[in-house]
Amino acid sequence: MNTKHTMFGRIMAMVLSAVLVLTAGISGLCMMSMRNQQINNRLTALTHDAREIAFLASENTTATALLPFGSVALDYLREKASAVQESYGAYILVVDRRGRVMDNLRTAYAENPDFVRSLNYKEINEAFARVLGGEEITVRAMVDGHPTFTVGVPFMQDDTVLGAVLIQTQALNIEGDTWGWLWRVVLIAALGTLVAAVSIFLYVRSVLKPLRDVTEAARAMADGDFTARVPTERAAPETVELAHAFNLMADKLGQTESSRREFVANVSHELRSPITSISGFVTGMEDGTIPPEEHGKYLAIVGDETRRLSKLIGDLLALSRLERDDAALTLTAFDVCELLRRCVIHRVGDLEGKHMEVECDFQLEPCMVSADSDRIEQVVVNLLDNAIKFTPEGGCITLSILPEGDRCRVRVHDNGIGILPEDRPRVFERFFTADRAHTSGKGTGLGLAISQRIMEMHGQQLVLEDAEEGTTFSFTLARAVE
Numbered sequence: 001m002n003t004k005h006t007m008f009g010r011i012m013a014m015v016l017s018a019v020l021v022l023t024a025g026i027s028g029l030c031m032m033s034m035r036n037q038q039i040n041n042r043l044t045a046l047t048h049d050a051r052e053i054a055f056l057a058s059e060n061t062t063a064t065a066l067l068p069f070g071s072v073a074l075d076y077l078r079e080k081a082s083a084v085q086e087s088y089g090a091y092i093l094v095v096d097r098r099g100r101v102m103d104n105l106r107t108a109y110a111e112n113p114d115f116v117r118s119l120n121y122k123e124i125n126e127a128f129a130r131v132l133g134g135e136e137i138t139v140r141a142m143v144d145g146h147p148t149f150t151v152g153v154p155f156m157q158d159d160t161v162l163g164a165v166l167i168q169t170q171a172l173n174i175e176g177d178t179w180g181w182l183w184r185v186v187l188i189a190a191l192g193t194l195v196a197a198v199s200i201f202l203y204v205r206s207v208l209k210p211l212r213d214v215t216e217a218a219r220a221m222a223d224g225d226f227t228a229r230v231p232t233e234r235a236a237p238e239t240v241e242l243a244h245a246f247n248l249m250a251d252k253l254g255q256t257e258s259s260r261r262e263f264v265a266n267v268s269h270e271l272r273s274p275i276t277s278i279s280g281f282v283t284g285m286e287d288g289t290i291p292p293e294e295h296g297k298y299l300a301i302v303g304d305e306t307r308r309l310s311k312l313i314g315d316l317l318a319l320s321r322l323e324r325d326d327a328a329l330t331l332t333a334f335d336v337c338e339l340l341r342r343c344v345i346h347r348v349g350d351l352e353g354k355h356m357e358v359e360c361d362f363q364l365e366p367c368m369v370s371a372d373s374d375r376i377e378q379v380v381v382n383l384l385d386n387a388i389k390f391t392p393e394g395g396c397i398t399l400s401i402l403p404e405g406d407r408c409r410v411r412v413h414d415n416g417i418g419i420l421p422e423d424r425p426r427v428f429e430r431f432f433t434a435d436r437a438h439t440s441g442k443g444t445g446l447g448l449a450i451s452q453r454i455m456e457m458h459g460q461q462l463v464l465e466d467a468e469e470g471t472t473f474s475f476t477l478a479r480a481v482e
Helices: 003-059 072-088 105-111 113-117 121-132 171-175 178-222 237-287 292-322 336-346 348-353 373-390 447-457
Strands: 091-096 101-103 137-143 146-157 160-170 332-335 357-362 368-371 396-404 407-414 462-465 471-478
Touching (some): 003 072, 003 160, 003 178, 072 105, 178 237, 336 396, 368 373, 447 462
Antiparallel strands (some): 091 101, 091 160, 137 146
16 A cells, blocks of 8 residues: 555545534534524514514503404504414414403414414413513423423503413424524535535645655665655745755765765775785785795885784774764863873984974963863874874974963974865865875875864864965864863
8 A cells, every 4th residue: 555645545534524523513503503593583573573462452452441343453463463473373362451362263273273282271371470460471382292482472551561462383483494404504514515625635735745755755765865855846834844854864864875985985995905915915925926035125015004004993993983972081181281292202203203393382381271181192193193294304393382262272383295275175084195196105094084073072173274384283172270
């Protein structure tokens, strides 16, 4: 099964379920609200009609007798009652305190005999009692299992209750046809859901497309293709940000992979070169190609290549240890001036061999710093070795210490051949050795990379400074709190 289609289907199912639930809830609330509003409106209208009938009844009634049959007020009353009966299918009863009754029983029975037969006269009498007491009533009750609305209004004259108007009608005439409301609401809800579903489908598909692109690019990268990228055109801001972040990750992974391959290639080359030399010379001496009188010369070369191989392996191990996550420093307070002197003493033989001078310019002496002394000594030795290697005989190396606030700067300068402008950006790269092109020395190309890593662990930086003559490297150290 296609994973992206499964994910898309699940998201659409979740969203549509949420839409359906929300639509059903809103539709139900709307239906209840509309139904209640209709009931209130029709009850208000029925109450208003009852008041009109009560007013006409009061006009048709004196304190002692009804007006003569055929009076104008009585005609209006009958017309109004007939209109109400037609609108609501209602049973209308007008009674005064003297027990005189006017109703539409025959008409109501002719239209709906079951409704008339279901009338409960006990409840009618109870309602009349309340209305004759001066109370307007609106009651919904069950009459023979059928819901019925009763509206009662007193008619009065000079604050005296002369009688009551009682209107009873089936609840259906007030509440309307629930199923009629329901199908209309369901139809509207279905149309709304359809529009929402289409809109959400198009939106979710546009949102998920970058995610599918990310998935495909991730699969390609898992297969070793680090050129895969996620397009960012016509996407939501969030997915554009995700695509940019993924592409940035892909760039860095691509760079890491390139560095890894280059590192493996360089290590292979650096290891193969001395091993090839050693193997060639040893084979030549074994098979007699190299005469015995020259064995000493070539054994010396084999020894040099062995030491070079040993140094390369040692540097690789050192760099590997420094790049481990658990690599730690042992910070102590020591005099960096004394450390520089000690490093010079360790290289006295090489300095004298090339008749070189060393000058010390220590503006702070002693200069106490907080750092890992063994690591810093390794950095200084690497810089001194490079200075000795790239400085001709009779040259000069200058070691200086300069104050910089709560830090001090250690500088190693030589008046040697310098570094070409095109080589300067690459001096801290692993295995980069400018001496391959410009000198006959043989370095591993790891010394400066190791030194830079050590300074990064200290939170400091090793830099190649601009110099009018020769080469100048410098690094900073935090001064120890006295």
